[in-house]
Amino acid sequence: MCHTQFGTSFPRLTIPCMGARSNGTVVSHDNAGNNYLFSFPSGTQVKIEKSGGGLNVYITTPEDDMQATGGICGYFDGNPDNDLKHSDNTFSIMPKNGRVVDDNFVNSWRIKPAGSSIFDTNFFTVDPSLDHDMYYCKCDRKPNGTLADCTVHGNVAQPNVQVLLPGATHQNPAQTCRNPAAHTRTANTILPDDYPSDYVFDYGFSYVPILRADFPSEHGKSRRDAETACNSAIDQNPILQQCVLRAGLDFVSEKGNCVEDFKYFDNGEFVRGNMLSAITKCVFYVLNNESFYDANGNLPAFITSDLCPAYDCNTHGTCSFGRCICDAGYVGDACEIQSSMPPALYGIVKTTWQTGSALCDVTERMCETSYVHGYNVFDNPRLSCKVEVLNFDGHGFVPSGNQFFTAAIYRSMYEVGCKLPLKSTIGGQTIVAFNISITNDASTYSNAVLYVRTDTRCARCIKTGKSCSVKSGTCLIEGNCWIAGETNPSNDHQLCDPSTNSVQWTNAETKVSHTTPAIAEIGGTNLSRFDIWTFSQSGCPCAHNHSNYSCACCDAGGCQCHDPFQNQCTQCGTVANCGTPQPALENGIDGYTNFFNDCTCQYDTTKMNCACCQHGVNACQCGKEHRNQCVDCSHMEQCGNKPWIFGHAITDP
Structure with missing residues (x-):
């Protein structure tokens, strides 16, 4: 509740299904x-x-x-x-x-x-x-x-x-x-999408409260300001007036709590909370005191028929005989939804133990419904989801141009599930991303949040889902995982050959090989190359024709340019340099490394013999053994992946 995924507090019910529960609960x-x-x-x-x-x-x-x-x-x-x-x-x-x-x-x-x-x-x-x-x-x-x-x-x-x-x-x-x-499909380890991932007790060992000795508050409010706000909220509430008059209660402790809270939250956020706490105290007292029941066992109206949801309709409506009559612009049983505004989303409900993860792994879950967190979600027939499909391009996910409008599964005004398009409607792809937004009225939509369906048998994605790499010995082709040597179900003459291309089918008959240069000397060798993102100008399948192996092969982080520049690679996600090669060494060693050994080492700032990284490409120095190389900060496992340029691991101090 208090330790929710996106730093907000709201109740969320979790009922683990593996244990026994009392009948009658x-x-x-x-x-x-x-x-x-x-x-x-x-x-x-x-x-x-x-x-x-x-x-x-x-x-x-x-x-x-x-x-x-x-x-x-x-x-x-x-x-x-x-x-x-x-x-x-x-x-x-x-x-x-x-x-x-x-x-x-x-x-x-x-x-x-x-x-x-x-x-x-x-x-x-x-x-x-x-x-x-x-x-x-x-x-x-x-x-x-x-x-x-x-x-x-x-x-x-x-x-x-x-x-x-x-x-x-x-x-x-x-x-x-x-x-x-x-709900399992292929194994009993595959969980349904609504199964909780965060049913882990948070001990809060690192939490240290910061206490404020006294007023003024953070924004300069005085104790008198706090007492005025708290006393007014409680003393002027009609239900609490009845509690004082008919039940003889006082709310000194609630007012004291309110003042203390005001010291930390002087925008009045907790004033209403303490008022509601006082009302609950009154309700409990009356319910458990039989002197308030009449001869027919009925309770007084001020805590039954006159009691509205949220007690005061969230200050956005009028309570009339137990029912909220909402002001213009608000809807809901307790006038809790602002109808003129679309929902707002924080992100997806995580499906793994990782905080902030946008990933759903098909080896663990069905990944057919995405649950999202937000607020201002209204349960009504027009509540629905918009799902934009993003395809894997060898490094990250790019818009496919396809979008679907799907059904919503309402959980609360803070959480809703969105049905994802069937695989058959998106080309049979398993590894794919979706931008998800929701609407209350089928007209105005929330902000979009990213959800990535992945398969850890071949894909290694960072938790934000912004980029992925292909695991050794596998291929990730057309959104699905393949093991080295597996053939294309649609073409027996094509197979998964990670040594040639891990993101496209390799034609077994017309395969054109490219030669890997000899391993460089320790510390690296300055190689003059056509382009810092291009391994070779030919020898790999063309993006526009997978059976044609006359197109460029790319370094890690590089993607093939489109026709007519298919013999060049550029940084994935941009086409700005297509047609204008960036030769090495004039533009650095490779796409991530500028110089071998002229910069301060991040692993030991007293040393100045580490690589200088390229700017503007999210590059990070590798560790001590590969200190002459920089790679994508999101894929540090690529350190040491180019021995023909950077040489073997460095063993000297």
């Missing part, structure tokens, strides 16, 4: 995905509520857990003075205003060492003194539907009243959770 959530309520058969409830830039978490325990809890949420025993008990049984003093800013208390309950979280193991030890039996009432409707058999399991304690969650839908995880094994 119910998950409720609003359509926008801002609020979740987890109800367990024991009576325990956990409510997650997005509020401004953060999340509020509320835990309700049944009376069976009385005097049987412990940890960072305190002790459920009716004594607030021991709630700040550390894991070593020492205590911090509870502040009078209820505002807890105690790093020592929080850190005492930090999970350590890594791997000891219950999220990381199937076995954990419970303090026997806290291990109470669970008792609850189970009511099952009989098959004829006329009677309900309520059997008391254990004692006769009254179950907790379910907390209201306006506009919620419900699901039973045991019924809706799907087994990934049911």
